[in-house]
Amino acid sequence: MTTKRRHQARPARHGRRLVRGLVVLATLASLTGCGGPGSSGVVEPPEPTGPAESAESILGDALPPGSSGALVAGRGTTMDVCQGWGDPDEGSGESAGCDTVYDIGSMTKQFTAAAIVRLDQDGLLDVSDPLGDHLPGVPADKRSVTIEHLLTHTSGILDSLGPDDEPLTRDAFLREALGSELLSRPGTTYLYSNVGYSLLTAVVEEASGQDYEAYLAERLFAPSGMTRTGYVQPDWSTAQVAVQYDADGRDHGTPLDQPWAEDGPYWNLRGNGGLLSTPRDMFRWHVALLGDAVLDDDAKRELFEPRVREEPDETYYAYGWVVDDPDDPSILWHNGGNGWSYGEIARAPAGDTFVFWVANRSAGDGWDLGEDGGDITSRLFERLAADGG
Numbered sequence: 147m148t149t150k151r152r153h154q155a156r157p158a159r160h161g162r163r164l165v166r167g168l169v170v171l172a173t174l175a176s177l178t179g180c181g182g183p184g185s186s187g188v189v190e191p192p193e194p195t196g197p198a199e200s201a202e203s204i205l206g207d208a209l210p211p212g213s214s215g216a217l218v219a220g221r222g223t224t225m226d227v228c229q230g231w232g233d234p235d236e237g238s239g240e241s242a243g244c245d246t247v248y249d250i251g252s253m254t255k256q257f258t259a260a261a262i263v264r265l266d267q268d269g270l271l272d273v274s275d276p277l278g279d280h281l282p283g284v285p286a287d288k289r290s291v292t293i294e295h296l297l298t299h300t301s302g303i304l305d306s307l308g309p310d311d312e313p314l315t316r317d318a319f320l321r322e323a324l325g326s327e328l329l330s331r332p333g334t335t336y337l338y339s340n341v342g343y344s345l346l347t348a349v350v351e352e353a354s355g356q357d358y359e360a361y362l363a364e365r366l367f368a369p370s371g372m373t374r375t376g377y378v379q380p381d382w383s384t385a386q387v388a389v390q391y392d393a394d395g396r397d398h399g400t401p402l403d404q405p406w407a408e409d410g411p412y413w414n415l416r417g418n419g420g421l422l423s424t425p426r427d428m429f430r431w432h433v434a435l436l437g438d439a440v441l442d443d444d445a446k447r448e449l450f451e452p453r454v455r456e457e458p459d460e461t462y463y464a465y466g467w468v469v470d471d472p473d474d475p476s477i478l479w480h481n482g483g484n485g486w487s488y489g490e491i492a493r494a495p496a497g498d499t500f501v502f503w504v505a506n507r508s509a510g511d512g513w514d515l516g517e518d519g520g521d522i523t524s525r526l527f528e529r530l531a532a533d534g535g
Contacts, residue, residue: 188371188439191225191429201231204529208521210513212395214388215489215505216242218425219526221498223433226533227526228425234388234506236397244426247374247387248504249401251482253491254421255343257362259297259466260441260449261350264365267445270353273297280349284324291332293349296342297465298454302330303339310415310484311405319413320348336454336463340418347417358417359410367427370434375423377410378402387422390486391507393514398486419482428491428502436497450478450495479523481516483508488515490523501526 201217202209204227214232218225230242265271271280273294278284280293288303295301307314307322314322323341330337347358354361359377367375374380387400398404401422406412411420434440441449452462452469462469467478479492489504503522508515515522 188369188430188434190371191220191223191426191433194225194227199227199229201227201229204229205231205522205525208525210510210515212510213505213507213513213515214242214391215503215507216244216246216248216425217501217503217522217526218244218429219499219501219530220429220432221500221530221533223436225429226530228429230425232507235385236389236391240385242388242506245374245386245424247380247382247422247424248489248506249388249390249482249484249487250421250423250428250489250491250504251484251487252340252419253480253482253489254417254419256449256466256480256491257366257421258343258346258350258417259464260366261358261362262293262297262346263445263449263465264441265350265353266448267442271349273448277345277349280352281320281324281345283320287328288324288332293346294453295332296339296346296349298463299336299338299342300333300454301339301342302328302332302335302337303342303345304329305337305339305341307341307414310411310420312412312414313405313407314413315407316348316413319344336456338456340414343418344413344416347413350417357409366431366434366440369439371430372423372427372434375421375427375431377416377421378406378408380422382422388487388506390484392486393509393511395507395510401487419484425502425504429500432493432497432500432502435493450475483516488519490519492523492527499527499530501530 209231216230218228220226228244230246232242234240234242234246266273275293276289277291278289291301304326323345350358350361359379363376363379387402389400390398392398410416449465450467452464452472452475454463456463462472467480469475470477475495477492478495481490487504487506488508491502493500501523505515
């Protein structure tokens, strides 16, 4: 079965917003069992114990010829499948797998949102705070912009200041972002904004007194058991990071080969996209969200609550997550891409189902996973439902 999708205008290369009918996924999620950790300790998901199957056999014709990537899917703390398909680096002899490192694009936003909610939980900020409470030099027209406006893309701030690889420092980014013209009055209109999430990244640094990646590593990743997620801090080998390919099959190197500062991507990308991770680490993150090692129950309710309709679409934005139905939410999801890589994360609110997949070649001759990749997510939910009996 195919999930309905269509584009909403998105000028930036990473994280194009997609509209999807998720009724099928909601139905499948209701069929699966649930479970979760009962304490705040790290829960290491066991390896899948069923008969080994290839990603190609699981997904069938949902995988177009020439694509390559990896996926993980599970129920509760149980990892049902964690597999790769294709080659992370053509000609290298390596195979894609559960521990291959990929660019997760705008799925980065749900980590930035979780960092903000964690700072709120710890009393270091409040999401209702005006932006000027945490950043210097906020001009008069943006003094009513709150942290929540940035989280929900309702600040009125523009989407992008320029290319991801423009060598924009933190100070230069803040000058340009805060000096830009508002596109709407804060709090009135949904306008997807990568700039807004990079401003949240600066807020994380100001409120925590730490570098953004260092804060995520200490407060989100370490308590989750995630050792292979970040910008530059994880100790990856070159062979572990997937090379990215364009629609014509041209090699564009790994994400680490792109123009970055020494401490990570430049500020047009930082905090709104570009984090690197593995399917195994993304499942560890899902498991952590079942317990309270990272966020308590109140904080998780804040993170996942649907708040703003993504007009003209029928979906709603929470904090770094998209919700299908505000009255009866059954699926939380986000996507991300940079023109070469593309992927999706999806989970049921109770955590009884989870899916993450990412491809390092997202388009080819006659196919585009950014347009049609919902079938991969649907197939994985189908697999969970079938295995759950």
